[in-house]
Amino acid sequence: MRMTLAPPPTPFVAVEVPVLERNIAARARSIGELGIETRPHAKTHKSSRIARMQLDAGARGITVATIGEAEAFVAGGVDDVFIAYPLWVDPDRGTRLRALAERAEVRIGVESIESAARAAEELRGTGVRVLVEVDSGHHRTGVAASDAGRIARAAADAGLPAIGVFTFPGHSYSPDGRRTAAEQEAAALAEAAASLRGSDIEPLVVSGGSTPSADFAAAGTLTELRPGVYVFGDAQQWELGTYAREQIALTVHATVVSRRADRIVVDAGSKILGADRAAYSTGFGRLLDLPDARITSLSEHHAVVELDGSPAPSLGATVRVVPNHVCSAVNLVDSFVAFDGGRAELWPVDARGRNS
Amino acid sequence: MRMTLAPPPTPFVAVEVPVLERNIAARARSIGELGIETRPHAKTHKSSRIARMQLDAGARGITVATIGEAEAFVAGGVDDVFIAYPLWVDPDRGTRLRALAERAEVRIGVESIESAARAAEELRGTGVRVLVEVDSGHHRTGVAASDAGRIARAAADAGLPAIGVFTFPGHSYSPDGRRTAAEQEAAALAEAAASLRGSDIEPLVVSGGSTPSADFAAAGTLTELRPGVYVFGDAQQWELGTYAREQIALTVHATVVSRRADRIVVDAGSKILGADRAAYSTGFGRLLDLPDARITSLSEHHAVVELDGSPAPSLGATVRVVPNHVCSAVNLVDSFVAFDGGRAELWPVDARGRNS
Numbered sequence: 109m110r111m112t113l114a115p116p117p118t119p120f121v122a123v124e125v126p127v128l129e130r131n132i133a134a135r136a137r138s139i140g141e142l143g144i145e146t147r148p149h150a151k152t153h154k155s156s157r158i159a160r161m162q163l164d165a166g167a168r169g170i171t172v173a174t175i176g177e178a179e180a181f182v183a184g185g186v187d188d189v190f191i192a193y194p195l196w197v198d199p200d201r202g203t204r205l206r207a208l209a210e211r212a213e214v215r216i217g218v219e220s221i222e223s224a225a226r227a228a229e230e231l232r233g234t235g236v237r238v239l240v241e242v243d244s245g246h247h248r249t250g251v252a253a254s255d256a257g258r259i260a261r262a263a264a265d266a267g268l269p270a271i272g273v274f275t276f277p278g279h280s281y282s283p284d285g286r287r288t289a290a291e292q293e294a295a296a297l298a299e300a301a302a303s304l305r306g307s308d309i310e311p312l313v314v315s316g317g318s319t320p321s322a323d324f325a326a327a328g329t330l331t332e333l334r335p336g337v338y339v340f341g342d343a344q345q346w347e348l349g350t351y352a353r354e355q356i357a358l359t360v361h362a363t364v365v366s367r368r369a370d371r372i373v374v375d376a377g378s379k380i381l382g383a384d385r386a387a388y389s390t391g392f393g394r395l396l397d398l399p400d401a402r403i404t405s406l407s408e409h410h411a412v413v414e415l416d417g418s419p420a421p422s423l424g425a426t427v428r429v430v431p432n433h434v435c436s437a438v439n440l441v442d443s444f445v446a447f448d449g450g451r452a453e454l455w456p457v458d459a460r461g462r463n464s
Numbered sequence: 465m466r467m468t469l470a471p472p473p474t475p476f477v478a479v480e481v482p483v484l485e486r487n488i489a490a491r492a493r494s495i496g497e498l499g500i501e502t503r504p505h506a507k508t509h510k511s512s513r514i515a516r517m518q519l520d521a522g523a524r525g526i527t528v529a530t531i532g533e534a535e536a537f538v539a540g541g542v543d544d545v546f547i548a549y550p551l552w553v554d555p556d557r558g559t560r561l562r563a564l565a566e567r568a569e570v571r572i573g574v575e576s577i578e579s580a581a582r583a584a585e586e587l588r589g590t591g592v593r594v595l596v597e598v599d600s601g602h603h604r605t606g607v608a609a610s611d612a613g614r615i616a617r618a619a620a621d622a623g624l625p626a627i628g629v630f631t632f633p634g635h636s637y638s639p640d641g642r643r644t645a646a647e648q649e650a651a652a653l654a655e656a657a658a659s660l661r662g663s664d665i666e667p668l669v670v671s672g673g674s675t676p677s678a679d680f681a682a683a684g685t686l687t688e689l690r691p692g693v694y695v696f697g698d699a700q701q702w703e704l705g706t707y708a709r710e711q712i713a714l715t716v717h718a719t720v721v722s723r724r725a726d727r728i729v730v731d732a733g734s735k736i737l738g739a740d741r742a743a744y745s746t747g748f749g750r751l752l753d754l755p756d757a758r759i760t761s762l763s764e765h766h767a768v769v770e771l772d773g774s775p776a777p778s779l780g781a782t783v784r785v786v787p788n789h790v791c792s793a794v795n796l797v798d799s800f801v802a803f804d805g806g807r808a809e810l811w812p813v814d815a816r817g818r819n820s
Contacts, residue, residue: 379791440817
């Protein structure tokens with residue numbers, strides 16, 4: 109799979125390796141300076157090769173969202189995975205997790221007494237450990253911080269070692285909300301850790317983190333951070349103010365197939381960019397080299413780009429599109445084209461589509 | 465790949481074969497009664513097996529969006545494909561289209577004199593024929609109807625047989641816009657066909673169609689219709705009023721991983737449902753068996769479902785989620801689980817990810 113190659117037909121996903129390397133190093137440094145461990149969320153890149161780069165930069169292990177992702181990364185050589193998800197461990201999932209636990213250190217999330225009991229039924233004695241998920245303001249999954257000790261106690265009593273708490277401060281995805289979300293995250297995790305201690309369980313791991321909130325993490329409460337998108341950046345991070353244009357490491361190369369005076373249409377649509385559009389987004393994606401332009405509508409294979417005064421690229425020209433949400437774009441392709449100086453290689457997206 | 469199998473771990477894409485068969489037969493009949501040919505858009509299912517079902521029901525050929533999809537379907541046995549897209553035929557695409565034209569009847573779209581000239585450079589003498597794309601109100605790609613003759617003439621003069629016109633009435637994706645879009649489509653195509661005649665080119669093919677507008681197609685102007693989504697239906701069609709609940713053939717089976725009194729969270733997120741949300745959508749998807757419930761927020765592996773009074777399914781229960789836009793969901797998986805009575809088989813999604 110490693111070779112120097114001519115660019116494939118558009119649209120394709122391109123990674124600028126020097127920018128990727130800088131992003132990984134910068135975040136490892138900034139988190140390390142706080143005395144916090146990094147456990148990057150690998151759902152963003154789904155690539156064993158990039159996970160290796162993160163581990164080489166000092167990450168303790170990786171975070172994933174599904175058992176299938178864990179299987180792909182363990183097969184790719186990773187030996188420490190946290191499935192940061194409130195799994196319902198039915199017998200089939202139990203079998204898969206037991207197999208994983210023979211090859212790697214495995215942690216999973218729980219967020220109810222019932223799911224902890226179910227997981228314990230399958231996993232007691234296997235070395236799999238659990239963290240209790242806490243809601244710090246995103247209101248997706250997770251229990252109230254004050255309830256964390258009760259869940260951890262139930263897991264422990266059922267025979268499953270409970271070693272800490274975690275949260276995802278997803279409400280940090282808001283232009284004005286990054287600092288507040290980080291503060292709420294720290295407060296909720298501190299309360300949850302105290303709740304564990306109140307149930308005679310030592311919170312060895314106190315885990316938080318998202319890319320937009322990571323800049324506001326403080327030493328003290330957290331023991332680990334799980335940013336994901338930071339490796340690549342995307343139009344959401346650009347518009348949230350987390351990343352500048354020159355820090356964006358991943359784009360979709362696309363061809364101009366239609367051209368008018370004030371707009372172009374390119375051949376990258378939702379089937380390679382993803383269809384994510386947050387409330388604060390100014391469009392369905394951006395052009396890296398025409399920062400004033402906006403993708404104003406998106407079909408499966410068309411992006412309509414309003415140029416807003418920028419000169420229109422020629423018919424047949426290649427443009428670099430920045431997806432709104434890079435995790436979605438990566439999950440749509442089997443490989444990246446990794447550019448490093450004059451060299452181009454294909455890097456497989458090992459864990460693409462591993463939803464279960 | 466064909467076998468009876470136990471359901472795989474959730475989330476997975478499930479197709480109810482009897483419903484699929486009824487949808488294919490009903491649309492073939494309704495379009496056939498108008499004296500119009502059906503050339504279904506295969507981007508929806510990306511499955512050679514379902515394309516074969518459509519051809520067996522009388523379809524003339526299939527429609528695709530990319531050369532890669534055409535390659536996958538021709539490899540799967542289809543011998544007549546229309547790439548309904550204004551391709552920019554660079555030398556690499558020229559090579560691929562020439563190879564395709566040796567194995568199948570191939571038509572492509574053009575929408576400018578430049579793209580017609582570029583295509584002619586690569587394709588003259590190969591049997592590949594072109595249709596001029598016309599804008600009938602969706603304002604994506606396509607020329608004004610009155611301009612169609614000029615583009616067709618340029619293609620013909622450059623050595624590329626021009627045989628007709630096509631449009632996509634995408635503005636039919638609006639609860640009140642279906643009939644109007646169909647009327648505008650017919651008017652634009654009639655004007656475009658007249659424009660070809662004015663340039664001494666016979667419009668042998670006058671092609672339109674979308675699933676929401678197909679119910680309003682009339683005999684007279686169109687020679688073919690290209691609906692895609694009709695095979696499966698989805699939450700968009702349900703909410704547009706095109707399809708009733710019992711006509712929906714595809715769902716994502718998902719597990720309840722979190723449960724409160726008024727809401728549940730299931731393990732199907734945007735990485736299997738897609739993130740599409742039209743302006744008229746009431747959420748990010750629906751539950752087939754709880755029609756009052758709505759997916760009010762969607763992450764990559766979580767759908768938050770507000771129950772609105774429906775009883776909450778148990779933790780660990782399986783629910784059937786109807787994606788908003790089925791074409792996006794299908795493109796996220798390598799296979800469907802096809803249920804037919806007591807039997808389950810895996811059907812490959814041959815053309816998944818063929819974006820280029």
